[in-house]
Amino acid sequence: MWNHKKKAITFSFDDGVTQDIRLIEILNKYGLKATFNINSDLLGQAGELERNGNTIRHDKVSPETVKELYEGHEIAVHTLTHPFLPALDEGEIVRQVEEDRKRLSALCGYEVVGMAYPCGGENNDERVAEIIRKHTGVKYARTITSTHAFDLQSNLFRFHPTVYYIEDCFEEIVDRFLALETDEEQLLYIWGHSYEMDAEYISWETFERICKKLSGKADIFYGTNREVLL
Numbered sequence: 001m002w003n004h005k006k007k008a009i010t011f012s013f014d015d016g017v018t019q020d021i022r023l024i025e026i027l028n029k030y031g032l033k034a035t036f037n038i039n040s041d042l043l044g045q046a047g048e049l050e051r052n053g054n055t056i057r058h059d060k061v062s063p064e065t066v067k068e069l070y071e072g073h074e075i076a077v078h079t080l081t082h083p084f085l086p087a088l089d090e091g092e093i094v095r096q097v098e099e100d101r102k103r104l105s106a107l108c109g110y111e112v113v114g115m116a117y118p119c120g121g122e123n124n125d126e127r128v129a130e131i132i133r134k135h136t137g138v139k140y141a142r143t144i145t146s147t148h149a150f151d152l153q154s155n156l157f158r159f160h161p162t163v164y165y166i167e168d169c170f171e172e173i174v175d176r177f178l179a180l181e182t183d184e185e186q187l188l189y190i191w192g193h194s195y196e197m198d199a200e201y202i203s204w205e206t207f208e209r210i211c212k213k214l215s216g217k218a219d220i221f222y223g224t225n226r227e228v229l230l
Contacts, residue, residue: 076114
């Protein structure tokens with residue numbers, strides 16, 4: 001696992017928005033790997049959001065660009081239309097997850113097996129996780145609950161990230177991970193939405209500086225969610 005290294009870093013970004021283009025350029029520049037969680041029913045749709053006092057674009061990438069844009073990274077499920085899954089019945093949960101998985105697999109040319117739960121707040125529960133585990137081809141699903149820790153977790157269907165990259169503690173956690181010396185496997189799992197940099201929750205310049213800080217370490221494995229979890 002992890003090419004015999006004890007530390008690993010992965011990123012996860014949601015919604016499949018056009019800001020991912022700039023984000024991927026930064027990740028590729030520094031040899032970092034990410035998983036991109038996409039709503040296949042919403043691909044190609046234009047939109048905007050009000051965030052942090054800013055009006056920002058929330059345009060989804062077009063389906064014909066998905067394979068090339070995300071090459072070298074991982075595509076994963078974010079449901080067809082971004083519903084709040086705990087409010088849905090079993091059949092609709094399965095449809096939202098499995099149909100998204102199948103469509104994305106067809107678009108990218110490999111079997112999609114990952115997922116991130118859509119919506120904010122308590123966007124998942126044990127019922128939803130068990131339905132996904134039993135009735136879909138998903139093999140892991142990420143929550144939005146930050147642990148601020150690096151230990152591996154046994155429950156891959158409610159897998160908690162280390163840190164949301166717009167949290168004030170983001171760089172402090174990065175520094176703590178880089179300084180860590182360990183004989184146990186430790187994972188830094190960073191998640192967010194690329195449009196949040198346009199909204200100035202964190203600047204593009206700050207994000208690139210932190211990516212540069214994280215890059216090129218001989219004791220760290222850089223992988224997609226799938227590569228570090230499965």
